[in-house]
Amino acid sequence: MKVLIVGAGTTGLTAACALSLQGIDCQIIERRSQPTQLSRAVGIFPSTIDLLSSIGVSADLFSEAVPMRGLQYLRNGRRLLFLDFTSKEYLGKTGLFFPQNRTEAVLASVLRQRGVNVQYGLQLTDITSQNSSAIVEYSNHHRESFDWVIGADGVHSLVRQKMGIGYPGLDLPERWSIADVEVNGYMPPNLVTVNLQEPSNSLSIILPLGQGRVRVVSSKEDALSVLLQPLDIKKIHSQGSFQISVRQAETYYKNRVLLAGDAAHCHSPVGGKGMNLGIADAVAAARAIFRGEIEQYACERHKIAKEVIKKTEFARKIVTSNNLMMKCGLWVLAKTIEVVPAMRRGYIRHLMEI
Ligand SMILES: Cc1cc2nc3c(=O)[nH]c(=O)nc-3n(C[C@H](O)[C@H](O)[C@H](O)COP(=O)(O)OP(=O)(O)OC[C@H]3O[C@@H](n4cnc5c(N)ncnc54)[C@H](O)[C@@H]3O)c2cc1C
Known part of the structure; x- marks a missing residue:
């Protein structure tokens, strides 16, 4: 054959x-x-x-x-949800x-x-x-x-x-963007940060790549300029936008x-x-x-x-929704996932499965 x-x-x-x-x-x-x-x-x-x-x-x-150690959602810089993947129960069940x-x-x-x-x-x-x-x-x-x-x-x-x-x-009508940058002191490492930002109604995801490098993916066209708390960037390795x-x-x-x-x-x-x-x-x-x-x-x-x-x-x-009902719904969902262990396990399993 x-x-x-x-x-x-x-x-x-x-x-x-x-x-x-x-x-x-x-x-x-x-x-x-x-x-x-x-x-x-x-x-x-x-x-x-x-x-x-x-x-x-x-x-x-x-x-x-680099093993994934956790995930945090921030809304306008304030923590909405934090998931810690380092406990025994998630050993081998989270990604790299x-x-x-x-x-x-x-x-x-x-x-x-x-x-x-x-x-x-x-x-x-x-x-x-x-x-x-x-x-x-x-x-x-x-x-x-x-x-x-x-x-x-x-x-x-x-x-x-x-x-x-x-x-x-x-x-989708809007263009998204991506940037790979070297930063000074981005903390904490091994943690995915999802930023939901209201002034610009944007979503930014910061992913650690190891050795002081991070990836920023944004629902807006310029990933680095829309960050609410700008990164201390040493070097931009690559950046671009995509549909x-x-x-x-x-x-x-x-x-x-x-x-x-x-x-x-x-x-x-x-x-x-x-x-x-x-x-x-x-x-x-x-x-x-x-x-x-x-x-x-x-x-x-x-x-x-x-x-x-x-x-x-x-x-x-x-x-990425600007709708007040959706925002309230997301808050309720985040808090439920944070405090109800079964919901948390289910959500992490959903994140890690195809
Ligand atoms: C910004 C961004 C972030 C992403 N992040 C993630 C993530 O974190 N996790 C995840 O799982 N996925 C992610 N994805 C999606 C992921 O990148 C794609 O799903 C993946 O690349 C698909 O791989 P592929 O091999 O099917 O296609 P491709 O990677 O597109 O490869 C297709 C290949 O075919 C070649 N080719 C095309 N036409 C021809 C031809 N006629 N003859 C010979 N060769 C040809 C091309 O040159 C190319 O090399 C992301 C995508 C984007 C845009």
């Missing part, structure tokens, strides 16, 4: 790891000329680490990751901070050890598929036939477009082509689930090819992502 994976993001690399472990002949192409140095996702959930271990990507490879580009480097190194190398600088330009094969055309004008193709080529997936699979949903789309592919497969990761679904970064969802899709897609359970893959993964999108959108609307 011969499989092509289009895209060497976390989804494509994971799919290649899972297929190569089964001894399936797989190729992986990437239009970029080299691995990206940029990181979008920073949070890896425990279930993702378990899934990666199941395909031979040892948890030891993430030993430099590890930049996405480093996760990709770990996956690529496992692949290299198995003799699979990403073909950088090679782009898929066309794909057609019938019942028994998929024929692809590359940017170097070569054509090749495969038993299966996994489209892991991101939000603007050409695989999805060429296969005529719809991607219904919406694009959020909330979309899901109509189907996750057609003939001999499967979709996985952002090619199949996208939503806001609230909750930090996108990359984790894509990794889980990739493992499931590889198993489906191996076991011949494609329809089951499409059905199950579509259902799971639909639920994640629904919950993520609900959370985004609540935390």
Whole structure:
């Protein structure tokens, strides 16, 4: 059996790891000329680490990751909710901070050890598929036939477009932003801080990246200028703005082509689930090819992502809402989570699961 994976993001690399472990002949192409140095996702959930271990990507490879120690919500600088993940009951149940580009480097190194190398600088330009094969055309004008193709080529997936699979949903009107900065004395480390700020009606999330570095994600266009308590910034490593789309592919497969990761679904970064969802899709897609359970893959993964999108959108609307009722509701919810142990456990489980 011969499989092509289009895209060497976390989804494509994971799919290649899972297929190569089964001894399936797989190729992986990437239009970029080299691995990206940029990181979008920073949070890896425990279930993702378990899934990666199941395909031979040892948890030891993430030993430099920063464990999540807690989460605090601030409203206008005042603490609304604090969740401490350091108690015994949460041991091994909360996630790690590890930049996405480093996760990709770990996956690529496992692949290299198995003799699979990403073909950088090679782009898929066309794909057609019938019942028994998929024929692809590359940017170097070569054509090749495969038993299966996994489209892991991101939000603007050409695989999805060429296969005529719809991607219904919406694009949020506002632009969000992201900045990676080195700071003096940001305390406390290992703690995610979610700032809800009324003057600008904005949401800012501060995530520790280790060694004095933090990531700021904001629902406004300039992540650093809207912070109520500005950070003492030593150096800005990168910053930019982006648009959020909330979309899901109509189907996750057609003939001999499967979709996985952002090619199949996208939503806001609230909750930090996108990359984790894509990794889980990739493992499931590889198993489906191996076991011949494609329809089951499409059905199950579509259902799971639909639920994640629904919950993520609900959370985004609540935390960015200007509506007084919603704000009161959020306060009541935060206080209930803080004081009722069962609610707290349930909420933390919800945060860490896909
Ligand atoms: C600001 C921000 C913060 C985020 N934070 C988190 C977080 O904390 N946790 C989380 O889980 N998720 C997070 N996400 C979401 C996460 O980054 C994505 O879900 C994840 O990158 C999807 O991976 P992917 O491999 O499916 O797609 P991508 O990472 O987009 O990879 C697709 C790859 O395909 C390649 N490609 C495209 N077209 C072709 C072609 N025709 N031929 C060959 N190659 C092609 C591209 O160059 C690219 O490398 C965040 C997203 C953003 C924007």
